[in-house]
Amino acid sequence: MTMPTLDARLEAVLGLICTDVHADIGSDHARLPVRLVREGRVRRCIAVELNPGPLEQARRSVARSRLEAQIEVREGDGFGPILPGEVGSASLCGMGAHTIRRILERAGERLPSVLIVQPNDSALLLRLWAWAAGYHVCAEHLIVGYWPYPVLRLDRASGPxxxxxxxxxxxxxxxxxxxxxxxxxxxxxxxxDDIVRLQKVAAPGRESWQELETAKTALAATSSGIK
Structure with a gap:
């Protein structure tokens, strides 16, 4: 049976998942859960989708793959359909960072110990959330597509x-x-690219000035070979 094709960003997400039961929040076509099960990265997967169109799309995808016994499609918002302690990890992909952060903030005790997030914009908000919520950044990729897609694995851990x-x-x-x-x-x-863009608008006292200084500091860090 043909494996579902994933784009580069979801291939990166796939490579960061290995657990017993996984939840894919906002699963859309459910291609990621199908690949996870087919490749033996998970034993079981829960695909969560809120909107009727993608929900039906996910159900059809699972049925075509004949994986109904291992992939359950649930209708709901965020982690709402997930029980506390039910899954070992969860993925949230293809949404804005604001949306992902709101979902994480509402999840409460339903949050698993491992999260894989792929926002369609800057991951700053998600790193700030992880910093405050007791999750460590354990893996990061930057995937080139329509724009650079950050992919992060966040593991719950104590301490800084x-x-x-x-x-x-x-x-x-x-x-x-x-x-x-x-x-x-x-x-x-x-x-x-950020430095070029910010140099056109930055001036002392403006937020853009601080953003420019941050970008310059980041560039210097990459050039210094910090490990």
Missing amino acids: DPAYEGLSLDAALKYGPLLLRAGGEALVQQIR
Whole structure:
């Protein structure tokens, strides 16, 4: 049976998941759950979808794959259909960071210990949420597509997040502590693009001035080879 095709950002998400039971929040077509089960990365998956069209799409995808015994499609908003302690990890992909953060904030005791998030914009809000909520940044990718897509794995842990040690906090929250340490081409290009854009509007006393300084600090960190 043919494996569902995933784009590069969801392939990156796929590679960060390995658990017994996983929840894909806002699953849309449910291709990610199908791949997770087919590849043996999870034993069971719960695909959650709120909107009627994508919900039906997910159900059809699971039926075509003949995986109804291992993938359950549930209708609902965010973690609402998930019981506390029911899943070991959850993914939230293809939404804005504001939307993802609101879902996480409402989840309460339903939140699992591992989260994989892929916002369609800056991950700053999600790193700030993780910092305050007791999750550490354990993996980060920046996937080039229509724009750079950040992909993060967040694991619940105690104490300060060691990923940020020795880095400018503002730069690391904005661009990603592990991404800064890796200094990949996609991140360096993103930072340079930000500097060019901000130099046109930045002036002392404006928020854009601080953003420019943060971008310059981030670029210096990638150039210094911090590990």
